[in-house]
Amino acid sequence: MGAEAVTHHPAVLLVPFPAQGHVTPMLQLARALAAHGVAATVAVPDFIHRRISAGAGVALASIPSGIEDDGPGPDAAPGFAAIVHAMEHHMPAHLERMLESPPPPSRRGPAVACVVVDVLASWAVPVAARCGVPAAGFWPAMLASYRVVAAIPELIERGLISESGTPISSSESPDGDAMIRGLKILPAQVELRTGELPWLVGDPATQRSRFAFWLQTLHRARGFRWVLVNSFPGEAGADDVVSRLARQGPQVLPVGPALLSGGLSGAAAAERTKQQQQPPCGGNDKNPSMWRADSTCIGWLDAQRAGSVVYVSFGSWVGSIGPDKVRELALGLEATGRPFLWALKRDPSWRAGLPEGFAERAAAAGRGKVVDWAPQEDVLRHAAVGCYLTHCGWNSTLEAVRHGVRLLCYPVAGDQFINCAYITGPWGIGLRLAAGMTRGDVRDGVGRVMDEDGGEGRRLREKVRALRERVVAAEARRAADRSVGAFVDEIRRESHPLLMQIYSVL
Numbered sequence: 001m002g003a004e005a006v007t008h009h010p011a012v013l014l015v016p017f018p019a020q021g022h023v024t025p026m027l028q029l030a031r032a033l034a035a036h037g038v039a040a041t042v043a044v045p046d047f048i049h050r051r052i053s054a055g056a057g058v059a060l061a062s063i064p065s066g067i068e069d070d071g072p073g074p075d076a077a078p079g080f081a082a083i084v085h086a087m088e089h090h091m092p093a094h095l096e097r098m099l100e101s102p103p104p105p106s107r108r109g110p111a112v113a114c115v116v117v118d119v120l121a122s123w124a125v126p127v128a129a130r131c132g133v134p135a136a137g138f139w140p141a142m143l144a145s146y147r148v149v150a151a152i153p154e155l156i157e158r159g160l161i162s163e164s165g166t167p168i169s170s171s172e173s174p175d176g177d178a179m180i181r182g183l184k185i186l187p188a189q190v191e192l193r194t195g196e197l198p199w200l201v202g203d204p205a206t207q208r209s210r211f212a213f214w215l216q217t218l219h220r221a222r223g224f225r226w227v228l229v230n231s232f233p234g235e236a237g238a239d240d241v242v243s244r245l246a247r248q249g250p251q252v253l254p255v256g257p258a259l260l261s262g263g264l265s266g267a268a269a270a271e272r273t274k275q276q277q278q279p280p281c282g283g284n285d286k287n288p289s290m291w292r293a294d295s296t297c298i299g300w301l302d303a304q305r306a307g308s309v310v311y312v313s314f315g316s317w318v319g320s321i322g323p324d325k326v327r328e329l330a331l332g333l334e335a336t337g338r339p340f341l342w343a344l345k346r347d348p349s350w351r352a353g354l355p356e357g358f359a360e361r362a363a364a365a366g367r368g369k370v371v372d373w374a375p376q377e378d379v380l381r382h383a384a385v386g387c388y389l390t391h392c393g394w395n396s397t398l399e400a401v402r403h404g405v406r407l408l409c410y411p412v413a414g415d416q417f418i419n420c421a422y423i424t425g426p427w428g429i430g431l432r433l434a435a436g437m438t439r440g441d442v443r444d445g446v447g448r449v450m451d452e453d454g455g456e457g458r459r460l461r462e463k464v465r466a467l468r469e470r471v472v473a474a475e476a477r478r479a480a481d482r483s484v485g486a487f488v489d490e491i492r493r494e495s496h497p498l499l500m501q502i503y504s505v506l
């Protein structure tokens, strides 16, 4: 059987975790790889495949998941347990068939030189190993949060957490909220409590199962030759973290600014950098969204004063903060007297807390707008937006930095506490709301972030603009581009004409 000649364009199959905050950066990574001559295919579960397009230069493949598509809005997204079940029990056989089936001659594609697996989609690592294809990890979040997860064995060994991930009280911290700073896992100026570790989500049973998920992920991550991280040089302590991790295992390659530039290299990146240095409102990057964004948002923003609007969103994949907090947030927004745009899922667990007639009242007064799903990148680049009240998801954080928007943080789960610690600590680009969030906290927090007279708001704005300059700077982009290039060179060297083949269309 004569295999079709393998060109010098190695084929890479990318497998994201199926949530918006993971699919978006994986598509950006695919574009960055394509810009380096890679034939990139992103393989997503069927229920996502139906909703998105990959963009020029990148192919999209569908993996049957066994998950029913329940509806058009973000409220219909499957939960963590359903996703894990599909990933562990339904999708592996399909991926294996994809990697192993000899394609018909008419649909033959190039050999798969590498499978790039979202660290949270570690189910694909054993599949790649069975098929003899090397695996690289992709961490779509900050390097620091990767480091905290990678430190789980150390945290257990030092007695800070139990074998099931629960924080342990000690004489130094009787409440069990010991600072992990002393372990130098994070830079000294970043404060994270053990109660804010990424697996402590939900009730104790959920926390234990999340921790078991992480242990399994860490075990499988040993199969990675490289880990590509969606970080950037402005991340305090990043160099130290990279060298610590390199001593432990896979080569860590920070590729963040390349993703921010949408996968451009060379002259194109330089041109984009010039555009980015214009005031916000300039760019035109598409954020491939799983749901249709409310098209009236931008017109509404056009009618608001520059820097006057509070944008509120808790991302795509965060459990509800509960009706009481939603209510306090709504009343707090009203109490600010400022216009607001709130992306709030139609899911009853989020909407139940809204005071009766809240959205209608705000709309009638021309003061506020509540939508299911906003065109977030376009919103954040709009001159009317002066503050983003955020859950601190990593993509949202990057997007706010990219467009120079100050943050008011209400982290809810996972890596969001770590991101928040950077935002409010070393970067100084936002403030944090108290966990007990009352309407007064919201009113005062928004007031402080947007205050121009007292200086606090001005200081935050200067800091976010300075960070933005560092992140979009040509040198930062070149560094990320070099990381992507080095990775592509390695897989190009290692790829072999007789490696497995995949369907070119799948």
Ligand SMILES: O=c1ccn([C@@H]2O[C@H](COP(=O)(O)OP(=O)(O)O[C@H]3O[C@H](CO)[C@@H](O)[C@H](O)[C@H]3O)[C@@H](O)[C@H]2O)c(=O)[nH]1
Residues within 6 Å of the ligand: 019, 020, 021, 022, 024, 140, 141, 287, 289, 313, 314, 315, 316, 317, 318, 343, 372, 373, 374, 375, 376, 377, 392, 393, 394, 395, 396, 397, 399, 413, 414, 415, 416
């Ligand atoms: O109305 C909306 C709301 C969100 N978005 C987009 O959705 C993405 C949300 O991503 P992110 O801010 O990272 O939040 P999540 O989707 O909740 O992401 C999950 O994955 C991230 C990456 O691992 C983690 O940092 C988060 O904590 C985790 O909740 C961003 O690109 C937003 O622009 C919209 O387009 N419209």
